[in-house]
Amino acid sequence: MREIETDxxxxxxxxxxxxxxxxxxxxxxxxxxxxxxxxxxxxxxxLDAYPFVRLHQPSANYGVNQRVxxxxxxxxSGPNAGFYERATATEIISYFSDVLDAVLVPSGRVRFFGMxxxxxxxxxxxxxxxxxxxxxxxxxxxRLVDATYLSSSIPSTHTPGFDIDPGVRVVPPNDLVNLxxxxxxxxxxxxxxxxxxxxxxxxDEGVAPDRIRWIRPRDAWVQDRTYLQPLxxxxxxxxxxxxxxxxxxxxxxxxxxxxxxxxxxxxARIDPGVEPDAYRGAILSTRELESxxxxxxxxxxxxxxxxxxxxxxxxxxxxxxxxxQVFVDCTAAGTPTTATRPVFEADRITLQLVTIGFTxxxxxxxxxxxxxxxxxADKNRLCSPLTFSGRISDVLELSHVGMSGLSLRSAExxxxxxxxxxxxxxxxxxxxxxxxxxxxxALESLAANIGPAMSNLARLVGTTSEPPGSLx
Ligand SMILES: Cc1cc2nc3c(=O)[nH]c(=O)nc-3n(C[C@H](O)[C@H](O)[C@H](O)COP(=O)(O)OP(=O)(O)OC[C@H]3O[C@@H](n4cnc5c(N)ncnc54)[C@H](O)[C@@H]3O)c2cc1C
Numbered sequence: 001m002r003e004i005e006t007d008x009x010x011x012x013x014x015x016x017x018x019x020x021x022x023x024x025x026x027x028x029x030x031x032x033x034x035x036x037x038x039x040x041x042x043x044x045x046x047l048d049a050y051p052f053v054r055l056h057q058p059s060a061n062y063g064v065n066q067r068v069x070x071x072x073x074x075x076x077s078g079p080n081a082g083f084y085e086r087a088t089a090t091e092i093i094s095y096f097s098d099v100l101d102a103v104l105v106p107s108g109r110v111r112f113f114g115m116x117x118x119x120x121x122x123x124x125x126x127x128x129x130x131x132x133x134x135x136x137x138x139x140x141x142x143r144l145v146d147a148t149y150l151s152s153s154i155p156s157t158h159t160p161g162f163d164i165d166p167g168v169r170v171v172p173p174n175d176l177v178n179l180x181x182x183x184x185x186x187x188x189x190x191x192x193x194x195x196x197x198x199x200x201x202x203x204d205e206g207v208a209p210d211r212i213r214w215i216r217p218r219d220a221w222v223q224d225r226t227y228l229q230p231l232x233x234x235x236x237x238x239x240x241x242x243x244x245x246x247x248x249x250x251x252x253x254x255x256x257x258x259x260x261x262x263x264x265x266x267x268a269r270i271d272p273g274v275e276p277d278a279y280r281g282a283i284l285s286t287r288e289l290e291s292x293x294x295x296x297x298x299x300x301x302x303x304x305x306x307x308x309x310x311x312x313x314x315x316x317x318x319x320x321x322x323x324x325q326v327f328v329d330c331t332a333a334g335t336p337t338t339a340t341r342p343v344f345e346a347d348r349i350t351l352q353l354v355t356i357g358f359t360x361x362x363x364x365x366x367x368x369x370x371x372x373x374x375x376x377a378d379k380n381r382l383c384s385p386l387t388f389s390g391r392i393s394d395v396l397e398l399s400h401v402g403m404s405g406l407s408l409r410s411a412e413x414x415x416x417x418x419x420x421x422x423x424x425x426x427x428x429x430x431x432x433x434x435x436x437x438x439x440x441x442a443l444e445s446l447a448a449n450i451g452p453a454m455s456n457l458a459r460l461v462g463t464t465s466e467p468p469g470s471l472x
Pocket of ligand 1: 012015016017039044045049053054055056116117118119147148150151152154334335359360
């Protein structure tokens with residue numbers, strides 16, 4: 001068996017692993033890294049994404065720190081008009097390949113093992129090629145980095161959790177582009193962003209809303225894309241932060257928090273008559289939201305248990321299957337709800353969210369902290385992990401962890417400087433916009449509310465509050 005040595009063995013070359021490695025080697029000039037992935041190229045789940053997917057957030061803050069994704073263009077036409085561009089899956093895959101080939105490998109400190117499974121445990125680390133079968137033993141001098149902890153489950157590679165009778169046509173959204181003739185109707189199954197994208201894509205392709213039935217087990221709070229704009233439009237993101245912090249100061253539960261943000265125009269729901277209990281950070285434009293509201297045939301009978309030829313059996317009832325229906329499976333979990341564990345442990349790093357959303361920003365933050373700090377207790381203090389449980393009832397706890405981490409890191413000059421200049425930070429560069437009235441009003445609101453918000457959140461989640469710092 002071949003044997004190699006490295007400082008860090010990173011398992012997973014998705015957005016998390018790539019953003020971590022890029023930030024680590026920039027912060028620690030001596031670190032040597034081996035990345036392993038069972039896929040042939042970096043990019044993770046994007047390699048199997050449905051073809052009409054786009055990033056949910058602007059490309060400007062996605063990817064790795066050292067290389068821009070896209071051209072930081074504000075679209076002037078089409079459905080994304082007025083907003084920063086959002087990359088397609090093809091663009092993201094090409095980008096991560098470029099990062100590997102033009103940034104990481106040329107550093108001379110990063111090696112990539114594609115088409116290899118990581119197998120091993122605390123004592124031994126083995127990479128097994130899925131093509132040749134060759135095994136490589138890896139001696140890890142510093143740490144194993146688990147960049148699979150937040151691996152996304154997506155429709156094209158998951159197995160639906162319901163039974164499908166013979167003859168019923170169930171496809172992942174990926175297969176819609178291969179249809180050769182129109183279906184009598186489309187039943188979209190799932191409540192998340194993939195289902196929202198699929199419904200909107202069908203209508204954009206000319207399918208009338210009354211030919212779409214949407215089996216939506218839960219309703220979710222969504223975020224208005226207007227408030228997630230960086231760079232020249234960073235004032236909008238600062239307003240989101242200001243509204244978020246004010247709501248955190250004034251709310252006693254997640255539902256109250258969501259209603260405050262809805263009143264501010266930051267949160268929205270597809271059906272104003274239904275109280276959502278879900279929140280997974282989905283981002284929609286007003287146009288997308290209004291389009292989804294045109295679908296009136298919404299089935300709210302819980303999850304699907306079985307699709308038979310004549311009926312769909314759900315948790316709380318049945319509906320007719322309908323002849324010639326194409327069922328579109330959008331039930332994959334996306335980002336998993338995992339229990340948090342310390343990010344830094346003696347021989348491993350487990351990449352998790354340390355910011356509220358924005359996976360690459362979180363992974364890069366962990367990479368920078370690993371490169372810039374020595375003591376694990378200090379690193380963990382600066383990088384408390386948070387979980388998106390998918391429930392709005394947990395949003396205040398999530399806010400407490402995310403805001404505390406941001407505040408603690410902002411009190412450390414080197415980390416604050418790293419964050420201010422990081423392209424992955426959606427508030428990066430805000431200091432250059434202090435002349436804008438909405439930036440000033442957002443900063444004033446943040447200054448007034450951050451202390452009360454941290455105290456209120458600490459009281460609600462039963463911990464002591466961190467001294468308020470900057471969230472920008
Ligand atoms: C459609 C969609 C859109 C999204 N949009 C955004 C967005 O705009 N912004 C945002 O922040 N987040 C977004 N997300 C969340 C998403 O989870 C992250 O952006 C990110 O792409 C996840 O990257 P990851 O590296 O954590 O996981 P993955 O992309 O799943 O990568 C994990 C990798 O680990 C590899 N692997 C797993 N086990 C092993 C093993 N034993 N051996 C070898 N390799 C292994 C896998 O092959 C995979 O390549 C989106 C998610 C989806 C599904």
